Amino acid sequence: xxxxxxxxxxxxxxxxxxxxxxxxxxxxxxxxxxxxxxxxxxxxxxxxxxxxxxxxxxxxxxxxxxxxxxxxxxxxxxxxxxxxxxxxxxxxxxxxxxxxxxxxxxxxxxxxxxxxxxxxxxxxxxxxxxxxxxxxxxxxxxxxxxxxxxxxxxxxxxxxxxxxxxxxxxxxxxxxxxxxxxxxxxxxxxxxxxxxxxxxxxxxxxxxxxxxxxxxxxxxxxxxxxxxxxxxxxxxxxxxxxxxxxxxxxxxxxxxxxxxxxxxxxxxxxxxxxxxxxxx
Amino acid sequence: xxxxxxxxxxxxxxxxxxxxxxxxxxxxxxxxxxxxxxxxxxxxxxxxxxxxxxxxxxxxxxxxxxxxxxxxxxxxxxxxxxxxxxxxxxxxxxxxxxxxxxxxxxxxxxxxxxxxxxxxxxxxxxxxxxxxxxxxxxxxxxxxxxxxxxxxxxxxxxxxxxxxxxxxxxxxxxxxxxxxxxxxxxxxxxxxxx
Numbered sequence: 001x002x003x004x005x006x007x008x009x010x011x012x013x014x015x016x017x018x019x020x021x022x023x024x025x026x027x028x029x030x031x032x033x034x035x036x037x038x039x040x041x042x043x044x045x046x047x048x049x050x051x052x053x054x055x056x057x058x059x060x061x062x063x064x065x066x067x068x069x070x071x072x073x074x075x076x077x078x079x080x081x082x083x084x085x086x087x088x089x090x091x092x093x094x095x096x097x098x099x100x101x102x103x104x105x106x107x108x109x110x111x112x113x114x115x116x117x118x119x120x121x122x123x124x125x126x127x128x129x130x131x132x133x134x135x136x137x138x139x140x141x142x143x144x145x146x147x148x149x150x151x152x153x154x155x156x157x158x159x160x161x162x163x164x165x166x167x168x169x170x171x172x173x174x175x176x177x178x179x180x181x182x183x184x185x186x187x188x189x190x191x192x193x194x195x196x197x198x199x200x201x202x203x204x205x206x207x208x209x210x211x212x213x214x215x216x217x218x219x220x221x222x223x224x225x226x227x228x229x230x231x232x233x234x235x236x237x238x239x240x241x242x243x244x245x246x247x248x249x250x251x252x253x254x255x256x257x258x259x260x261x262x263x264x265x266x267x268x269x270x271x272x273x274x275x276x277x278x279x280x
Numbered sequence: 281x282x283x284x285x286x287x288x289x290x291x292x293x294x295x296x297x298x299x300x301x302x303x304x305x306x307x308x309x310x311x312x313x314x315x316x317x318x319x320x321x322x323x324x325x326x327x328x329x330x331x332x333x334x335x336x337x338x339x340x341x342x343x344x345x346x347x348x349x350x351x352x353x354x355x356x357x358x359x360x361x362x363x364x365x366x367x368x369x370x371x372x373x374x375x376x377x378x379x380x381x382x383x384x385x386x387x388x389x390x391x392x393x394x395x396x397x398x399x400x401x402x403x404x405x406x407x408x409x410x411x412x413x414x415x416x417x418x419x420x421x422x423x424x425x426x427x428x429x430x431x432x433x434x435x436x437x438x439x440x441x442x443x444x445x446x447x448x449x450x451x452x453x454x455x456x457x458x459x460x461x462x463x464x465x466x467x468x469x470x471x472x473x474x
Binding site: 037038041042201202203204205207208209211212213 | 374390391403409410412413414422423425426427429430443445461462465469
């Protein structure tokens with residue numbers, strides 16, 4: 001079944017748009033009906049249970065789930081936790097108390113009592129707590145359990161163990177010692193990743209790069225030479241000038257690249273700009 | 281060549297020696313830093329009339345996607361103020377790809393020095409990611425698919441999610457399969473049009 005501008009019925013507006021996009025991109029119109037396929041996919045999704053939702057912006061509301069944060073506080077203080085409930089719409093996930101969680105933890109630890117979360121760190125508090133799969137984590141969890149006399153916290157709904165978060169990041173000189181760690185709810189940890197912009201560089205991760213067909217992060221010399229040679233064979237490494245060749249080999253913009261980038265930038269400001277004109 | 285490259289000398293008269301300082305960005309005048317990428321060429325982005333005549337309903341849907349993309353980008357603490365979001369490709373409510381242009385370069389994190397990012401929003405998890413290897417909207421969508429597949433496949437395998445894109449939902453089988461369905465749809469129906 002094909003579709004065109006005159007198609008009526010469900011999704012006709014989207015079908016019309018797909019036609020326009022197809023013509024603009026020079027892509028042949030599909031024989032199938034992509035909108036019917038999309039609607040069938042949505043119908044399948046509706047039958048599946050959603051945990052906080054995934055699509056249509058629901059995941060943002062999950063992140064703003066005040067109840068989930070409340071559960072995190074309760075779990076850490078030993079109070080019986082309540083199930084995580086769906087958040088109200090339009091909550092801003094950035095809201096949070098001003099009291100830094102790390103200070104609350106340190107206070108609690110110094111008192112020798114149960115850890116009480118007097119407030120959750122918001123994304124702008126500069127905290128950099130990261131669970132990075134540290135091999136010392138099992139030992140640290142055991143030490144924590146011995147000190148506080150109770151099991152390492154776990155999300156009662158999902159059964160996920162809380163992450164080991166370093167108060168002072170290891171990269172900043174922090175240590176794998178009990179006084180430098182605290183339990184962190186996995187959702188909060190994910191929020192910290194988002195807040196800190198960590199792991200934002202995705203294309204260069206090996207598995208993703210291969211799936212995407214992009215470049216894998218270049219290794220240091222001399223291994224980079226191997227990828228450089230394959231780059232010459234594939235055409236990714238230019239050989240027309242020495243400057244292009246050398247810079248492509250090391251993943252750097254050559255003089256020609258920089259000149260073209262500058263010219264494109266100027267033309268975006270003034271389409272009539274030409275090389276030799278004054279810079280805008 | 282190898283000797284010169286490994287010497288680490290910063291001889292401005294020898295381009296190879298310059299580039300041998302692997303982490304030195306010439307664009308940043310020799311200061312340690314991420315190399316600068318040229319700005320994305322937006323001349324081929326859809327702009328509405330006359331090549332794609334978005335109607336009022338289309339535009340409203342795209343505005344909603346744009347708002348989602350902006351909200352997700354701004355949720356990163358390291359995100360500078362956004363100067364503009366340029367529509368690169370959009371079929372509301374399914375997916376929208378936007379080029380985010382920041383008022384100033386990103387100052388910290390893995391993307392230090394970057395002034396642009398792609399942001400994807402729609403009936404799927406929003407993401408934002410670098411423009412280095414995705415220079416056109418179709419490649420941005422392909423990269424989105426790869427990142428989403430990485431998350432879904434790791435979730436299905438019960439692997440360590442800490443290396444995956446931080447989608448803030450439970451990594452359940454159902455959600456992973458939903459996401460893979462979305463990705464398959466994007467690859468089959470949307471990317472050829474981008």
